[in-house]
Amino acid sequence: MAVAGVAPSASATPPSGESDDPLRVAVIIGSTREGRMGDAVGQWFMERARGRGEMDLVVLDLADFDFPARHPGRATDQMTEFTGAIDRAEAFVVVTPEYNRSFPASLKQAIDFAYGEWQTKPVAFVSYGHDSAGLYAVEHLRSVFTELHTVPLRNGVALDVLHQPLEDRAGDCRRDRAAGVMLDQLLWWGLALREARAARPYVS
Known part of the structure; x- marks a missing residue:
């Protein structure tokens, strides 16, 4: 539910950029x-994403x-x-751990604002944890973001930081491919939905 003082509808979103403008991506650390x-x-993640000139990335660390x-x-x-x-962004990457088979309360609080x-x-996910690599948290987040009329991506990045620490370069090829x-x-x-928003109002 929207808070008083916060724009309640997508109509508050500023006009999208031209089709050749970089996609505005918010990376949310949850x-x-x-x-x-x-x-x-x-x-x-940002080290792997920064080289993409077609994206304008900003980090929102909660x-x-x-x-x-x-x-x-x-x-x-x-x-x-x-x-x-969030309003200015055209796409999101949510970086989330898995706490007790779900995502942090701090992230849910921010989402609900x-x-x-x-x-x-569109919303993409970079999850991290132990054996499950944060995938239980992502499954819960998919339901939340579907309720918010976003498009959760099928592909994501899941990091098992117990068995393969970030500084371990041995498996980076697979993880880098997943990020790519x-x-x-x-x-x-992001570009397809930018064009769709410009073509017609969304019905919610």
């Missing part, structure tokens, strides 16, 4: 836990936002800053 790996995983502990009746400045960044700002945009395929799909969907 964990705020002390001692987290989220910032390292986010940096690992640890950098001072969100209220309780959901207020009116949006705070930090909430408005976050939802504004916006509603229409998410609509008709995901970025290719994110670009395709």
